[in-house]
Structures are given as structure tokens and as C-alpha cells.
Amino acid sequence: MHGLGELEGKVMDVLWSAAEPMRVRDVLDALTSARPLAYTTVLTVLDNLHGKGWVRRSRAGRAYVYTAVESRAEAGARVLRDVLDASGDAERVLLHFARSASPDESAILRRALRQDGSK
Incomplete structure (x- = not known):
């Protein structure tokens, strides 16, 4: 994901x-x-992600x-x-x-625009 380092991206995938x-x-x-x-290392990455606003943390014991x-x-849309x-x-x-969109992606965009236009 744009804006994340390689390990940060892997940690986000897990979460x-x-x-x-x-x-x-x-x-x-x-x-x-x-x-x-x-x-x-994982603790540091999670702490960094918390500081960047990608994760929230709460106490459990x-x-x-x-x-x-x-x-x-939602994160992808925010990055875009x-x-x-x-x-x-x-x-x-x-x-x-x-x-550059694939035919499937183009169909999704057209469908979304039609739905948005009906409101």
C-alpha cells in the first residue's frame, strides 16, 4: 500500500x-x-503504524x-x-x-457512476 514500508504493509495485511x-x-x-x-521489530512497526494513524491500540491486560x-x-480510497x-x-x-483500467475495473466504475447519478 502506498505510504507504507514493506514490513508495514505486511503487518497491515495481517491486521x-x-x-x-x-x-x-x-x-x-x-x-x-x-x-x-x-x-x-514487530512491536516497533506496530508503534509506528499507530503513530501514523493506520492502527488503533487498546489495553488488554x-x-x-x-x-x-x-x-x-477504505485505506486504498484514502491513499487515492x-x-x-x-x-x-x-x-x-x-x-x-x-x-489504464481493465475491462472489469471499467465496468465497476461505470456501475458506480450510474448508481451515484440516480441519487
Whole structure:
């Protein structure tokens, strides 16, 4: 995901697929990596994600549990919104995106525009 480092993205993938809040140990156990990760590495990544506003944490006994602040789709939409806002030319960016969309993606966009126009 844009705006996240490689390990941050992997940690977010774990949290987005989780049904409930996760402890650092749970996240560490769920991560599959070519190299073993230290508990403190995952703790640092989660702390950084919390500071960036990607995750929320709450106390569960003596430890924190972590959840994603928003769904993967919501985060993707927010990142896209940030790109459009920062581009200085949202129309041009959207047109380039529309030209690069697959047929399935184009159908989704057309369907969304039809639904939005009926309101």
C-alpha cells in the first residue's frame, strides 16, 4: 500500500485479515517471512503504524491489542484521494487511470457512476 514500508504493509495485511484485535505476538506468529523477525521489530512497526494513524491500540491486560483503523478498501480510497489532492491536476490523473483500467475495473466504475447519478 502506498505510504507504507514493506514490513508495514505486511503487518497491515495481517491486521486487515484478522477477525479480532491482535497482540504483537499474534501478528508476529501470523507473519510469514524469509527471515525470522524479532518481537521488538514487530512491536516497533506496530508503534509506528499507530503513530501514523493506520492502527488503533487498546489495553488488554498488560499488553496492547491492535486493529486497523479502516478497511483495506477504505485505506486504498484514502491513499487515492491523497494522490489526487497532491497531483495538482486531478482530472489528468483520473483520465490516465481510466485509460489504464481493465475491462472489469471499467465496468465497476461505470456501475458506480450510474448508481451515484440516480441519487
